[in-house]
Amino acid sequence: MSTSSIESPSAVATSEFDRDTAVTLRESGVYDAELSAGWTIIAAVNGGYLLALLGRALGDHLPHPDPFTISAHYLTPSVPGPAVIRTETVRTGRTLSTGTASLFQYAEDGTELERIRVLASYGDLDTLTDDVRTTATPPAIPPAGQCFSAADNPDPRIPGSSAIVDRLDLRLDPACVGWAVGAPSGKGEMRAWFDLADGRAHDPLSLLLAVDALPPTSFELGLKGWTPTVELTTHVRRRPAPGPLRVSITTRNLAGGFLEEDAEVWDSADRLVAQSRQLARAPRD
Amino acid sequence: MSTSSIESPSAVATSEFDRDTAVTLRESGVYDAELSAGWTIIAAVNGGYLLALLGRALGDHLPHPDPFTISAHYLTPSVPGPAVIRTETVRTGRTLSTGTASLFQYAEDGTELERIRVLASYGDLDTLTDDVRTTATPPAIPPAGQCFSAADNPDPRIPGSSAIVDRLDLRLDPACVGWAVGAPSGKGEMRAWFDLADGRAHDPLSLLLAVDALPPTSFELGLKGWTPTVELTTHVRRRPAPGPLRVSITTRNLAGGFLEEDAEVWDSADRLVAQSRQLARAPRD
Numbered sequence: 001m002s003t004s005s006i007e008s009p010s011a012v013a014t015s016e017f018d019r020d021t022a023v024t025l026r027e028s029g030v031y032d033a034e035l036s037a038g039w040t041i042i043a044a045v046n047g048g049y050l051l052a053l054l055g056r057a058l059g060d061h062l063p064h065p066d067p068f069t070i071s072a073h074y075l076t077p078s079v080p081g082p083a084v085i086r087t088e089t090v091r092t093g094r095t096l097s098t099g100t101a102s103l104f105q106y107a108e109d110g111t112e113l114e115r116i117r118v119l120a121s122y123g124d125l126d127t128l129t130d131d132v133r134t135t136a137t138p139p140a141i142p143p144a145g146q147c148f149s150a151a152d153n154p155d156p157r158i159p160g161s162s163a164i165v166d167r168l169d170l171r172l173d174p175a176c177v178g179w180a181v182g183a184p185s186g187k188g189e190m191r192a193w194f195d196l197a198d199g200r201a202h203d204p205l206s207l208l209l210a211v212d213a214l215p216p217t218s219f220e221l222g223l224k225g226w227t228p229t230v231e232l233t234t235h236v237r238r239r240p241a242p243g244p245l246r247v248s249i250t251t252r253n254l255a256g257g258f259l260e261e262d263a264e265v266w267d268s269a270d271r272l273v274a275q276s277r278q279l280a281r282a283p284r285d
Numbered sequence: 286m287s288t289s290s291i292e293s294p295s296a297v298a299t300s301e302f303d304r305d306t307a308v309t310l311r312e313s314g315v316y317d318a319e320l321s322a323g324w325t326i327i328a329a330v331n332g333g334y335l336l337a338l339l340g341r342a343l344g345d346h347l348p349h350p351d352p353f354t355i356s357a358h359y360l361t362p363s364v365p366g367p368a369v370i371r372t373e374t375v376r377t378g379r380t381l382s383t384g385t386a387s388l389f390q391y392a393e394d395g396t397e398l399e400r401i402r403v404l405a406s407y408g409d410l411d412t413l414t415d416d417v418r419t420t421a422t423p424p425a426i427p428p429a430g431q432c433f434s435a436a437d438n439p440d441p442r443i444p445g446s447s448a449i450v451d452r453l454d455l456r457l458d459p460a461c462v463g464w465a466v467g468a469p470s471g472k473g474e475m476r477a478w479f480d481l482a483d484g485r486a487h488d489p490l491s492l493l494l495a496v497d498a499l500p501p502t503s504f505e506l507g508l509k510g511w512t513p514t515v516e517l518t519t520h521v522r523r524r525p526a527p528g529p530l531r532v533s534i535t536t537r538n539l540a541g542g543f544l545e546e547d548a549e550v551w552d553s554a555d556r557l558v559a560q561s562r563q564l565a566r567a568p569r570d
Binding site (some may be wrong): 068069071073075076090091093096098100114117118119121125128129130131132133134135136145187188221230231233235237238251252253254255256257258260271272275277279282 | 353354356358360361375376378381383385399402403404405406410413414415416417418419420421450472473498514515518520523536537538539540541542543545556557560562564567
């Protein structure tokens, strides 16, 4: 594809998210990128931010613009700094195209280290029919003014020390923040209002960020350790309406040292705009 | 890897499923296979059967034996007949290895046509810890004797004309078979007891079959057409205990011409052994 769908410098300047997920075409299918330190949790680069970056490159390379279903396997921990994304077209169809993308970083000797491998099918959300027979219902989250933001967090270690907190306008449901005061609910649930701090409007790429940007459900299960993602698959089902998103994450099967996290993302028009599931390693404590 | 993990001829002879998912190493990473007409629904080769075949090849190629999370994108319709599976190792880790697999068939001029692309991370289920903090509960399905089998089906067109029916011992929950008598429940739910007709014991490969072997939930939503899978991701969470499986499938978001199907597979010990989600095209009627 041409470079036309890559954000122009002027557009990039308007949003932290677009600036930090910008990719530069090096040669056909190969994109240079810079992983920003602005989207880290403690020292780790957020998996949703990385997915959005890969999603942008693949949307440029494939003939269809929007990720309909995108699966990412996280291989090694990404770090802030330069990266290269190599994309490949698997099949081009009339309504869907399938492709792969790999994000690499560089070892000290310059060799490439693969961080993430993605397999995805892209389409055009604007061509979808208007039929809706959704039986799922939006999560019941109190008004944003009654929810907890990072500024209210009594435990500054998590997530207050994380750069990503400043990039997001996250309002956590009070029913899901017991972990922050040492009283986890015991339920594998996390819910929040979700926006970008600089007010950037939502699109399919910010949905890829939204599905992996809340504190892990394991916090409310009383486990405070790290829950590294093994694999994350997201279905983008609709272009989000203007306004804040609501994100609901549920874990129902913490077993054998692994857990799943199911995310739903709802837009301001009460439409289920994205569904995701990830497999993650459970914290050891 | 060596060919040692491929079923020997004598073992293959004991089970239709093992015989029809057998793969033969042609050269490193390349496996020949024969797609059996015995696992078709009308004319289409079942997606779960195909996934098991790819899963077997990848389990042979990678250093770890069991699919922990496996994503398949279905590109073009497979047909009974010869196929070749090409596998590639993405990364080898201590507890998990990641690889890709592609299933190709042949055009009349001999060129290869890609049918399915898979990206998966494999581990060893026998190394998992015994901790279980599952909040999910097994589906409430009446005893198998009170459920409907293919022999009870008053509408022989679906799925009676499908070869796969003879390979499975499927007992559908009476609450989910209204579609067969023209009275769908209107709920996006399908539940069944699941076994192989020849009594083959369950393992991770038969779990890959189980997640995509029930009638589609759209039947109970009053839509009788075809629901081709775009993408199917399965997490295998535990080696199944001996005995029949219970499979529960739910659709909560039929919208925009697509739907998701979430499957849970429970074993006889009431353990959630697999979770899957697929994105499929909705029938047009």
